[in-house]
Amino acid sequence: MSYIDARVERSHRVVRDAAIAELAQVGWGAFTIESVAARAQVARSTVYRHWPDKLALVIDALEHHSEQPAPEETAPGRPRVVALVRHLAEVMADARRSAILPALIDAAERDPALRQLHRAFNDRRRRALAAALADAGAADPELIAIALAGAVVYSRVMGGRPLNPDRSEDLVTAVLGPDHGSP
Secondary structure: HHHHHHHHHHHHHHHHHHHHHHHHHEEEEEEEOHHHHHHHHHHHHHHHHHHOOOOHHHHHHHHHHHHOOOOOOOOOHHHHHHHHHHHHHHHHHHHHHHHHHHHHHHHHHHHHHHHHHHHHHHHHHHHHHHHHHHHOOOOOOHHHHHHHHHHHHHHHOOOOOOHHHHHHHHHHHHHOOOOOOOO
16 A cells, blocks of 8 residues: 555544544534544545545445444354344444434434435345344344344433443344254
C-alpha cells in the first residue's frame, strides 16, 4: 500500500469513527457532515470527497462498525447461529454503537431514504441468521431469527443492560433447544 493509500484509509477510519460517535451523541436530526469533519479533525472536503451526503456516510460507517462475522459456510448451522448472535450481542454491548439504534429507528420513521437503507442493512443481517438457522434445521428460520435478534436488542434498548456475549450459546439453546442443530 502506498503512502497516499495509507493516508486515505486513515481518513476513512477516523471519519467513520467520528460519524458513529456524532450520531450516538446528537442523533440523526442534528448530525451534519460539518460536525463529523470537526470531530474527525479533517476538512469538510475530505468527507465530501468520499461520501456525497450524511446518509451515505452513516450507512458506510455502520457497515464498517457492525460487520458480521463470516462463519465458514461449511460449518454446522448451530455454531454459525451462535457466532451471529454473539456478534449482535457484542455490538449491543458497545455503548457507542448501541446508542445509535434508537436515533436511527426514530429517524427512519420520518425519512424514507433512511428507512429504506436501514431496512436493507438489517435485512442482510437477518437473512444471514435465518440461513444459519435453516442449516441448523430450525422449523421457522425467519421467525426464530427475529426472536433471537429481538431478545438481544430488547435486552439493551428496553432493559438497559446488554446481553453478555458469553450468554449467546445459552440464548440459542433456550430458543432452539439443547440438541437442535448440534453437530
